[in-house]
Amino acid sequence: MEILRTIFSEPFFVTLLGGSLTASTPIILAAVGENFVESGGVLNLGLEGMMIIGAFAAFVVALITKNVYWGLLSGMFASVSIAVAFGYLVIYLKVNQIVAGLGIYLFGMGIASLLFRIIFGREFPVVQGITAKTPIPYLSEIPYIRSIFNQHIITYISLFLLPVSWWILYKTSYGLNVRAVGEKPIAADAHGVNVYRTRFITVMLGGLLAGLGGAFLSICDLSFFVDNITQGRGFIAIAIVMLAKWNPSRIFYGAFLFGICQSLTFGLQIVGLDVPREFILMLPYVAVIAILTILARNTHLPGAFCMPYERE
Amino acid sequence: MIVKKIIPAIGPIFAILAALITGGIILLVIGLDPIRAYSELFKLGMGTYLGITESLKRMVPLLIISAGLIIVFKAGIWNIGINGQFLIGAILVGWLAPLLINRTPLYLSFLISGLIGFLGGAIWVIIPAMLKAKYEINEIIATMMMDFVAFNFTSYLVKGPLNAYPGRFPQTTIIHLSKRLPHIPFTDIHIGLVVGLLLIIAAHFFVRRTTWGYEFRLLGENKRTALHAGINVQKVIFVGMLISGGLAGLAGANDVLGIKGAFQAEWNPGYCFAAVPLVFLARFNGIAVIPLAYFFSFLMVGGEFMSRAASVPVYFVHVIEALMLLFFSVIEYIQKKEKLFWKS
Numbered sequence: 001m002e003i004l005r006t007i008f009s010e011p012f013f014v015t016l017l018g019g020s021l022t023a024s025t026p027i028i029l030a031a032v033g034e035n036f037v038e039s040g041g042v043l044n045l046g047l048e049g050m051m052i053i054g055a056f057a058a059f060v061v062a063l064i065t066k067n068v069y070w071g072l073l074s075g076m077f078a079s080v081s082i083a084v085a086f087g088y089l090v091i092y093l094k095v096n097q098i099v100a101g102l103g104i105y106l107f108g109m110g111i112a113s114l115l116f117r118i119i120f121g122r123e124f125p126v127v128q129g130i131t132a133k134t135p136i137p138y139l140s141e142i143p144y145i146r147s148i149f150n151q152h153i154i155t156y157i158s159l160f161l162l163p164v165s166w167w168i169l170y171k172t173s174y175g176l177n178v179r180a181v182g183e184k185p186i187a188a189d190a191h192g193v194n195v196y197r198t199r200f201i202t203v204m205l206g207g208l209l210a211g212l213g214g215a216f217l218s219i220c221d222l223s224f225f226v227d228n229i230t231q232g233r234g235f236i237a238i239a240i241v242m243l244a245k246w247n248p249s250r251i252f253y254g255a256f257l258f259g260i261c262q263s264l265t266f267g268l269q270i271v272g273l274d275v276p277r278e279f280i281l282m283l284p285y286v287a288v289i290a291i292l293t294i295l296a297r298n299t300h301l302p303g304a305f306c307m308p309y310e311r312e
Numbered sequence: 313m314i315v316k317k318i319i320p321a322i323g324p325i326f327a328i329l330a331a332l333i334t335g336g337i338i339l340l341v342i343g344l345d346p347i348r349a350y351s352e353l354f355k356l357g358m359g360t361y362l363g364i365t366e367s368l369k370r371m372v373p374l375l376i377i378s379a380g381l382i383i384v385f386k387a388g389i390w391n392i393g394i395n396g397q398f399l400i401g402a403i404l405v406g407w408l409a410p411l412l413i414n415r416t417p418l419y420l421s422f423l424i425s426g427l428i429g430f431l432g433g434a435i436w437v438i439i440p441a442m443l444k445a446k447y448e449i450n451e452i453i454a455t456m457m458m459d460f461v462a463f464n465f466t467s468y469l470v471k472g473p474l475n476a477y478p479g480r481f482p483q484t485t486i487i488h489l490s491k492r493l494p495h496i497p498f499t500d501i502h503i504g505l506v507v508g509l510l511l512i513i514a515a516h517f518f519v520r521r522t523t524w525g526y527e528f529r530l531l532g533e534n535k536r537t538a539l540h541a542g543i544n545v546q547k548v549i550f551v552g553m554l555i556s557g558g559l560a561g562l563a564g565a566n567d568v569l570g571i572k573g574a575f576q577a578e579w580n581p582g583y584c585f586a587a588v589p590l591v592f593l594a595r596f597n598g599i600a601v602i603p604l605a606y607f608f609s610f611l612m613v614g615g616e617f618m619s620r621a622a623s624v625p626v627y628f629v630h631v632i633e634a635l636m637l638l639f640f641s642v643i644e645y646i647q648k649k650e651k652l653f654w655k656s
Contacts, residue, residue, distance in 0.1 A: 093642060095645055099592060100638065102588060104634075104638070106634035107631060110629075117627065242453070278471075279468065289439060292449050
């Protein structure tokens with residue numbers, strides 16, 4: 001009884017809901033970007049590496065300039081520069097996407113850790129006092145759910161992106177081009193769509209959003225940087241895109257579930273339940289595997305998925 | 313004839329050189345001395361008895377893991393969760409081997425421990441293997457997720473129920489030096505090296521010379537053809553992933569029985585990050601894996617020595633490994649283009 005009462009207490013709900021939205025923001029951003037990339041027929045396995053690089057660059061710049069937005073911008077810039085390399089490799093050079101993706105993942109992980117050691121040695125600095133949450137008036141005072149309306153501005157933007165990117169992908173001519181390029185590149189080419197350029201732009205967009213997600217993670221969510229900071233979030237984002245069946249607005253469910261699993265750690269600590277930390281840390285990954293097992297029986301992949309396009 | 317055998321080696325050598333040069337440029341940009349770093353790397357890693365011995369020891373897990381990877385990669389199955397399968401195999405052996413060694417003859421207990429490691433790794437890959445075989449769910453994602461589960465799970469086990477020394481640094485019961493894998497006569501290298509070499513050669517001939525291996529190759533080339541040829545694709549995927557996971561677990565057994573003597577907390581050697589580029593550079597050829605495995609383990613060992621001597625962080629080696637993979641993929645593209653050019 002005591003446990004139930006604490007679980008349904010107000011602080012628990014506030015921590016859980018607010019924390020979940022914050023934790024799901026990097027996943028939403030990365031997954032929305034990956035959705036565009038995959039709809040265009042490219043699998044970006046380097047997503048994790050791009051997020052790590054974004055997180056690192058953002059952290060360093062935010063620490064130096066004491067400004068969140070410079071941090072976020074440089075995170076995006078760093079990630080896009082890697083995305084350019086990835087896009088060039090897989091679209092123009094037609095390198096195996098899995099090999100190139102894994103290469104980018106390993107490179108991102110390695111270079112961020114290397115540079116972190118070079119710059120900070122054995123110190124672990126923290127960005128403090130530069131991020132502020134933007135409460136929405138009145139709504140952020142409702143008991144139990146108030147923390148939902150007291151988030152960082154990037155979180156609101158990422159939530160707003162979900163329907164917008166659905167609209168772009170399924171209701172605009174640009175979105176139609178992207179999907180055509182992913183489904184039947186030959187036909188798209190015959191209609192005068194530049195297959196290479198369309199794909200390249202989606203990869204850059206994917207890199208941009210992955211970088212923003214990573215940057216948000218290091219400077220807004222965690223406010224520090226560690227090796228392998230994303231802890232598989234990039235791969236989880238890829239899984240969520242597949243589960244959402246390339247419909248950006250469905251990404252929210254998967255991302256929010258991940259967020260709940262993440263913030264359960266703090267929530268349960270507040271309640272005082274003693275579950276081994278490792279089990280709670282495992283939760284998101286177990287959840288992904290469980291949902292993959294239950295739901296993803298017959299996902300439909302874009303027709304030209306993972307296939308380089310060779311113009312005759 | 314000899315020329316024909318050397319040509320395939322040109323790609324990997326170019327990739328390695330390009331990666332080393334780019335790595336040097338990166339060092340220069342971040343203000344370190346690349347010449348000093350590389351001379352320390354090669355001097356300490358290849359020029360000393362300790363460096364060579366350590367490299368040969370560290371080569372063993374890479375060989376065992378690569379033996380599994382060449383089989384599945386050849387079939388186009390991407391088992392990326394090697395690290396997790398390794399950890400599960402290692403912790404099972406770290407837990408059970410000390411119990412076995414006290415109760416059974418030493419060599420029998422090595423054999424059983426190896427089997428336990430293999431089973432541990434294989435069990436850890438069952439779910440991704442089933443998802444891939446039955447529902448074609450991306451195995452990269454699934455094995456990667458299992459990786460994170462394995463890391464947290466083994467971390468819980470070694471800090472909790474399997475911790476043999478409560479109150480001190482958490483680890484399983486340390487196996488006495490005299491009860492670990494024996495050394496190859498006249499060397500300081502344990503017999504794991506022999507096992508590793510035998511396994512990689514066996515895997516090489518399994519893929520190239522046997523009917524089963526042919527099924528893997530056919531699946532890798534074209535799934536539709538494989539289906540038409542009447543191959544049980546689901547079975548091939550399932551068995552292949554189990555073998556590669558099992559071999560990763562066996563590598564874990566090797567590290568516990570031959571090198572570490574126990575499963576320690578916070579231990580995650582991350583062999584996947586070396587094994588995957590290495591297997592690609594070898595073009596899934598088991599014989600080519602052997603020199604490359606030595607080179608990669610030299611990089612790991614030399615990188616650790618270098619980080620102390622020239623204060624270049626170990627992560628530099630990860631960057632070089634990633635660059636090798638990227639450059640190699642580009643070189644493959646150029647070579648393919650050239651072949652077309654000569655044909656037309």
